[in-house]
Amino acid sequence: MPVRRETIKIFRMERGMGGPGAHPVQRMVCGCFGRANGYYGGMRSPFAIFPALLAAVLLVLVPAATARADLDLFGGKMTLRDENKMGHDFDQIxxxxxxxxxxxxxxxxxxxxxARVVTGKRPMPFHVKSAVxxxxxxxxxxxxxxYIYIFTGLIQSVDTESQLAGVIAHELAHVSQRHVVSRIEKQKKISLLSTAGMLAGLLLGVAGGSGNAGQAGQALVLGSQGAATAAMLHYSQEDEREADxxxxxxxxxxGYNPEGMPGTFEIMLKNKWYDNSSSMPSYLSTHPGTEERITYLNxxxxxxxxxxxERKDDNAKLRRVQVLIRARMSPANTALAYWDDKxxxxxxxxxxVGRGITLERLKRMDEAQAAFEKALSLAKDxxxxxxxxxxxxxxxxxxxxAVGLLQKAAIMDPDDAMALFYLSRLQAEAKQFxxxxxxxxxxxELVPEDWEVHHHLGMILGESGDAFGGNLHLAYASVYSMRLGKAREYLQRARDLAQTQEQKDRIKELEETIKARAEIGK
Known part of the structure; x- marks a missing residue:
């Protein structure tokens, strides 16, 4: 069966962000792999993300309220299976x-x-999964x-790997000691709908700090459970002391230097005193008593x-990661000022490299090219x-x-997703399908749930004449950008094209994936 005309249009390869039909959600590959004018795509305001975050948490938790009247149906306790399901659903959204x-x-x-921090926490009740x-x-x-999430602002702010590891260790302690779950369990006479509001407010506060989002989280908790639950918005002093x-x-x-943990908190306090805006270190607003905790830790x-x-960190890779974040995420003029001052x-x-990326963002292409050529002359391998x-x-x-450099990069590091992504797009443009x-x-394989990777793979397969594979991956692209209606359209097209048993099995897998995503959003 021929590929439908609208599908062929989507298969058309274009340089830049995703081509026609690309979803407006800016996700991980959208900036790193696709959009040319920024590392993370069209970066939204830090607080623009929070209505979506609030909706995400409620989508995860509110459905349970219709299935269970309150937490007494758990016997007052959440099992590890319950925690895993809650975390998985929230992570997906x-x-x-x-x-x-x-x-x-x-x-x-x-x-x-x-993973290194986890080696110091065994036994850990969960398989820890990280994201940036x-x-x-x-x-x-x-x-x-x-599930643990690290903001690029934190990575950029630390001086040593021990400091980054200190925050990670503290956060994983909140999980292993089940602080959030314990608070939910204490509300066992409260309906799960109210508990959803409490946890949504808590996580909104974690992400939002003292600005509009943090206030929204506070209002949500007050509206759902009253002032008694407001105290549960933040981690308690007892929780913080235990996590520390x-x-x-x-x-x-x-094996890290223990001074890393108070060192990070001191960096946060310094930023707090020098930045009174709503973008102050939001970590402080949801982790109270920081100064006292620094004293305790010291x-x-x-x-x-x-x-x-006396333990020393190898900060070489941290520095390289920080260059990428500064060059692609900081305001371009601010980033350039950093390199001008050095x-x-x-x-x-x-x-x-960082200077070149920044100059490219500022459209100063000749200077950017000179910077990249200088970098290559110093470190061609x-x-x-x-x-x-x-x-x-x-x-x-x-x-x-580009193709020679990207081929070389992919040979030297076969697991570099960005090198392979751009190389693949060049090969597709050259009709080397x-x-x-x-x-x-x-x-x-490296980033299995990224919508833009599936989108480009679908376009490549469609261009090559594999209509089944093209529609299958366009369906997955829609699933992972939470456009389930569009996903079902591509699913039907792929189903109509399926002939072999392998193809039919892949249709079943896709159906199950769509069903699972739909369950989260019910």
Whole structure:
């Protein structure tokens, strides 16, 4: 059966963000892989995301109110299975709603730090899953089920890996000690609808800080459960002390310098005093008594063996990640001022890369190209330098130069999703559909739930004549951007084209995926 005309139109490859039919939600790949004018796509205001976040939490929790009258039906207790289900459902929606970073160089680094912290927390009741949110607030939060989210603002603000690990250790302690769940359980005489309001308010406050979103969270709690629950919006002093105690233990057991934990809190306080705007470190608004906790932590650390305090971090990869975040997420003029103020004698190859990315954002292309060429002259075999130069030449339409660099980057780092993504798009433009599909499938394996990767893979397969595969992946693109109506349209087209048993099995898998997403939103 021929591909329908509207599908063919969507299959048309275009340079830039997603082509026709691309969904307006700006997610992890949308900026890293597609849009040329920013690392994370069209970055929304930090507070523009919170109505969607509120809706996401309510979509996860409110449906339970219709199925269960109140928490007494749990016997007053939430099981680990309940926590996993709650966390999984929330994670699915937040990934569809938020600017999630999809650059595997960044996310793999964060996952490595998280995994190292977890080694100091065994046994951990959950399999911990990390994600990075493209947001300039100094923030991080974890939710039941072992899901932890790190904001790029936090990564950019720390001086050492131990400081980043300190926040991660503290947040995972809130999960392992079941602080949020314990508060839900204490409300066992309250309906789950009210509990949904409480948790939505809590997470809105975590993400929103002291500004409009934090106030909205407070109002939500007051409206749903009254003043008695307002105290549950923030972690209690007892919760914080336990999270500090347990987190510090895991930080030390993981081999980090314990001074990292109070060090991060001190950075947050410094930012608080110098920034009275609504974008102050929101972490402080939901984690009370920071100054007292710093004193407590320093007292504990003072009694530790001296060898613990002499531990040194290898911050090399952190610095490289920070270059990417500063260059692509900070306001372009602010980022350029950073590199203008730095002596060129102190530049690393990655500094030239960061400067080049920033100049490209400012449309100063000749200067940007000079910066990338300088970086290549200093580090022609650095996979990240080569990748970023290749992406620059892709965006500026210099395909011949781009393809060689991206091929080299992909050979040096076969798991670099961004290098493979841009290489695949160049190959598709050159009508090399077999190679393009192979590489985009690899990207899909690395970031399996990204809508734009599925979108481009669908376009490539459609261009190559694989109408079934094209419609299948366009359906997945719609699922992961939460456009379930459109997903069902592509599902039907793929179903009509399915002939082999393998294809029919893939249709069943897609049907189950759509059903699961629909269940979350009921």
């Amino acid at each position: 937040i990934r569809a709603q938020q600017n999630m970073v999809g650059d595997t160089y960044v996310t793999d680094y964060v996952a490595t730090v998280v 949110i493209a947001n300039p607030l100094i923030n991080a939060f974890a939710i039941p089920g072992g 105690h347990v987190g510090l233990n895991s930080l030390v057991k993981a 007292d504990r650390i003072a009694r530790m063996p001296k060898a613990f305090l 002596k060129t004698s102190e530049y690393t190859p990655m500094d030239y 650095d996979p990240l330098v080569v990748r970023e130069a290749g992406i620059f030449y892709f965006k500026t339409g210099q395909a011949d130069r 077999a190679e393009a599909a192979k590489n985009m499938r690899k990207v899909n």
